[in-house]
Amino acid sequence: MKGIDQRVTEFEHQLRKAGLRMTQQRRLILRVLAEADDHPDAKGIFTRAFVHDPTLSLSTVYRTMKLLETQGAIERHAFEDGVSRYEHADQAHHDHLIDIETGKVIEFSSPEIEELQAKIAAKLGYEIVRHKLELYGRKLGGKTRRRRPGA
Amino acid sequence: MKGIDQRVTEFEHQLRKAGLRMTQQRRLILRVLAEADDHPDAKGIFTRAFVHDPTLSLSTVYRTMKLLETQGAIERHAFEDGVSRYEHADQAHHDHLIDIETGKVIEFSSPEIEELQAKIAAKLGYEIVRHKLELYGRKLGGKTRRRRPGA
DNA sequence: AACGCAGTTGCGAATGAATTGCGATAAGGC
């Protein structure tokens, strides 16, 4: 892994610059996010953090996620399950493939697609500010359908 | 336009096949959807339909949208404004570009991107069942920034 | 090291979209 404390400190500077404060709760949530390698929702983040601080409230998680989002420290996703899911933003841009049977989220990136998107937008007279590309699919070959023995 | 009544009749057959009924409300909502050239949400559909039948309820609109969706008659979108938006599904697949300043939704389609998506999914061992591609951008050149007169 | 004032938090209440239970109503097969 690469410096969780470093990220926290980094974020603390961002906060200071905006007259905001680095609290125990924010530090904890930041740690949980840095340790996550998936895309947890607010409740999930709350659950993981609650273990380390049983006084933490879900409201604070929501408020912190909103803060982190406006500060550009995390990204919010709205996959088909209806709830908002988050991930820290200190990684290269990528899009997601969701396994519709297991819910597993796989990350990928395609410079070609990104380029085509920009080209399409330009042709329509627009510049892309952000975008969302989500593929929902099912595993290939997994359940290999073999011919019925009797046939 | 191309046969609104035809679409209604077509859908009526689908319903019959499933032991369901074609009601006045469904007929009306179907008509509203067929006449729409945008991506209205439930409340918007309700408002348009309410004009023709003041006894219609919003619940029925929601129930009907769900029904239409499971029957594959419409597509549901979840753009960034949080509410579900709908459009009839009897048109070729396309994706959307949303003007982040006006909210205007522009449709487009790119066979190249579609192909790349399939290729990426395949490489990851998946087949795509459905996908969501939304570009959020702002108009280019619109507000041409002219040099300040005094400068 | 104590002080003071915003910025923050926990908690419960409020929102708002979407769903649902239920008694009344109306499709549509016979």
Added chain:
DNA sequence: GCCTTATCGCAATTCATTCGCAACTGCGTT
């Protein structure tokens, strides 16, 4: 037309997320 039952209108409910507010705490100042 009659009867069964799918559907409707309405009110109540659900669920994620936001908010109001009093208590609390980070942190620059004295």
